[in-house]
Amino acid sequence: MNLIGGSVEIHGHRGARGLRPENTLPGFAHALALGVDAVEFDVGFTADGVPVVNHDQVLSPVNAADTGPAEPGDPAFPYVGRAIRELTLAQFRTLDMGVRRPPDDEDPFVLTQLPLPGTRPPTLDEACALIGAAPGVRLAVELKTDPGWSGAEVERFTVAVAEVLAERGLAARGRVLAFDWRVLVAARRHAPDLGRVALVERKTLVPGTDWLAGLSPAEPANAALEIGATVLSPERHLTTPGFVAAARAVALPVAVWTVNEPAEMDRCVDRGVDAIVTDYPDRLRAVLAARGLPVPAPFRTPVPAPTA
Known part of the structure; x- marks a missing residue:
């Protein structure tokens, strides 16, 4: 479950x-x-x-x-x-x-x-x-920084993103995502109403990593909880039953990325993940519907041209 x-x-x-x-x-x-x-x-x-x-x-x-x-x-x-x-x-x-x-x-x-x-x-x-x-519908906004950015740059960028979401009245529906966990620290400080998604992949979970804001990669779920994450989001290769169980033990939802094949979507559902990030939402809808699980309603809107 x-x-x-x-x-x-x-x-x-x-x-x-x-x-x-x-x-x-x-x-x-x-x-x-x-x-x-x-x-x-x-x-x-x-x-x-x-x-x-x-x-x-x-x-x-x-x-x-x-x-x-x-x-x-x-x-x-x-x-x-x-x-x-x-x-x-x-x-x-x-x-x-x-x-x-x-x-x-x-x-x-x-x-x-x-x-x-x-x-x-x-x-x-x-x-x-x-x-x-x-x-x-929620907005999952990934901030593209890396350990080469200064702390001041990360802070300024995070605040700017949070301000746009707040001005649009979307703080309650917004989440910031980051591999560079300094973003999550800044978001917790400046925009506590935003969700905070701790992204992890194999290259960010190595000893001595600079990606996790100084925390140990040995137990990603515990580290994510300590940094103030509200969701743990691993790449699909990391999303083993043990990984999901560790997140479940600290009550962190798991959003796995990026899963595009129906058979793997089924496996992820069986492992109890909370969300699946996919390039093909149509395929995932079919998988969930075939299992008798609910799917979200469509929403159609005109596409405005970007302003100059």
Whole structure:
């Protein structure tokens, strides 16, 4: 039995990455139209202090393409390959995020993702406006920092994200996610109403790690509880029955990522996880429905274009 009464939540990863361009307003709208309990997405911080939606700290040619400079003769152009922290919002806005361009044929998403050329990247505020319109759907906002960031930078970024959620009236429906657990410390201090999700993967659970805000990786569930996490979110390879039992022992819900195959979804349900993060919410809905478990209602909304 999991901690939310026998049901398993559906969390759309980067919106619905397997079906629509990741971390975009059309992707979020599609996840909502399918029916999800939460939309997970990633945020970065521009040079002029605006939280924006994108997974990679350094813009990747896999999902970002230059369209032209923000201003004629901009010496920073091209922008792909640069860190978001080096770019202004105006520069970031020029990117086309609607077509996946993998370097080889091994990328599974290019076969299932509908291209939407011309899709611009949104700000956190725009993502909040869209997702926040769906009754009851939570926002799972991953802050993309790493141990190379200073404590002051982490604090400033976390506060900026929390302020956007609060201004939109979404603090009670929002969660901040982080591998860099200093984000969780800052969120607990500045925005205690937000949920705090402790992300872990194999590279962050090694001895001497800088990812866990100085805590030992030996017992991740206990460390997450100590840091003030409200959810523990392991990668799928870590989500063994023993891992789930350890989290259950300290009353921490488990949200496993990223699970895309129905057979593995079934195994995760059998292990008692509370939520499954997936690129294919449609597949997870089918798995849960076949087991007689509840699924969230769809919500359809028009997709506004990002403002300039």
